[in-house]
Amino acid sequence: xxxxxxxxxxxxxxxxxxxxxxxxxxxxxxxxxxxxxxxxxxxxxxxxxxxxxxxxxxxxxxxxxxxxxxxxxxxxxxxxxxxxxxxxxxxxxxxxxxxxxxxxxxxxxxxxxxxxxxxxxxxxxxxxxxxxxxxxxxxxxxxxxxxxxxxxx
Amino acid sequence: xxxxxxxxxxxxxxxxxxxxxxxxxxxxxxxxxxxxxxxxxxxxxxxxxxxxxxxxxxxxxxxxxxxxxxxxxxxxxxxxxxxxxxxxxxxxxxxxxxxxxxxxxxxxxxxxxxxxxxxxxxxxxxxxxxxxxxxxxxxxxxxxxxxxxxxxxxxxxxxxxxxxxxxxxxxxxxxxxxxxxxxxxxxxxxxxxxxxxxxxxxxxxxxxxxxxxxxxxxxxxxxxx
Numbered sequence: 151x152x153x154x155x156x157x158x159x160x161x162x163x164x165x166x167x168x169x170x171x172x173x174x175x176x177x178x179x180x181x182x183x184x185x186x187x188x189x190x191x192x193x194x195x196x197x198x199x200x201x202x203x204x205x206x207x208x209x210x211x212x213x214x215x216x217x218x219x220x221x222x223x224x225x226x227x228x229x230x231x232x233x234x235x236x237x238x239x240x241x242x243x244x245x246x247x248x249x250x251x252x253x254x255x256x257x258x259x260x261x262x263x264x265x266x267x268x269x270x271x272x273x274x275x276x277x278x279x280x281x282x283x284x285x286x287x288x289x290x291x292x293x294x295x296x297x298x299x300x301x302x303x
Numbered sequence: 304x305x306x307x308x309x310x311x312x313x314x315x316x317x318x319x320x321x322x323x324x325x326x327x328x329x330x331x332x333x334x335x336x337x338x339x340x341x342x343x344x345x346x347x348x349x350x351x352x353x354x355x356x357x358x359x360x361x362x363x364x365x366x367x368x369x370x371x372x373x374x375x376x377x378x379x380x381x382x383x384x385x386x387x388x389x390x391x392x393x394x395x396x397x398x399x400x401x402x403x404x405x406x407x408x409x410x411x412x413x414x415x416x417x418x419x420x421x422x423x424x425x426x427x428x429x430x431x432x433x434x435x436x437x438x439x440x441x442x443x444x445x446x447x448x449x450x451x452x453x454x455x456x457x458x459x460x461x462x463x464x465x466x467x468x469x470x471x472x473x474x475x476x477x478x479x480x481x482x483x484x485x486x487x488x489x490x491x492x493x494x495x496x497x498x499x500x501x502x503x504x505x506x507x508x509x510x511x512x513x514x515x516x517x518x519x520x521x522x523x524x525x526x527x528x
């Protein structure tokens with residue numbers, strides 16, 4: 151009597167599609183978990199001195215916008231055009247323009263004191279730091295941002 | 304007639320199981336790492352900055368509170384009360400935890416704290432952590448940001464973006480406490496260049512000294528406004 155022939159590969163699991171999926175997922179997830187991060191360095195003060203010739207340039211961040219102080223003729227407010235409600239509402243371009251004028255007047259200065267109101271979003275503070283480091287004619291504006299721990303005036 | 308020996312019909316199959324084991328472990332690892340990050344629910348602000356953290360003590364500030372190296376040390380149940388208190392005083396629980404870390408790290412070098420904060424938080428939360436850390440001996444910080452596109456390219460083409468940011472303590476009404484020896488006293492940050500006509504390798508104090516020498520300026524201390 152003749153037996154029916156069995157399939158030879160009936161027990162094998164085809165892992166290749168699984169491998170394809172996993173091989174795609176691994177770099178994706180690893181890339182997502184190691185998202186591109188940067189760092190802004192900062193430090194607490196070690197003294198109370200202001201070296202000679204330094205401009206007491208301060209940028210204040212409030213819910214009314216920015217105020218540039220300490221520079222004399224280039225002082226002034228950079229208000230939000232339609233009110234400051236979200237981080238995008240602050241006039242960062244206007245701040246850059248004003249800081250460029252300050253830099254033109256005091257090209258040797260690198261420091262900027264940043265004072266922010268307590269309830270201003272942290273994102274705005276970081277964006278101001280970014281603005282202060284912007285490039286103006288081949289030179290960073292004010293790359294050394296000092297974050298004040300007090301309130302604006 | 305004798306039949307020819309039977310040939311193997313198939314080549315030896317590739318053993319995928321070990322490879323699958325390895326990739327499964329990697330997958331689980333990636334999910335766990337991603338899960339830890341997601342647990343803090345921190346949406347970082349975007350900035351054009353540079354190298355990220357590497358092994359320093361890390362504080363994460365999120366809506367649920369302040370965590371130190373992943374451990375929640377200052378839970379926040381009432382954000383309004385937390386922020387009201389944070390603007391006045393250092394955070395006691397964080398101060399205690401950081402002081403313990405500082406004692407454990409007592410290597411004599413400058414202590415640096417990595418700060419990872421949600422971009423939507425009020426600035427007072429970050430400021431309170433910085434003040435608290437300063438009291439515990441951590442005087443340098445790295446504010447972690449998500450790298451974004453820079454609209455204006457820096458002089459070095461954006462290869463590295465870390466610039467020095469130094470907070471100054473302003474007690475109350477606005478007298479400027481300037482930094483005498485911030486991080487720049489130790490090393491020039493990688494992307495922060497110098498000023499026009501001044502070599503990039505000079506520190507600010509060296510540049511100021513050179514300028515004073517040129518112009519005959521005198522040095523004044525304790526300037527306030």
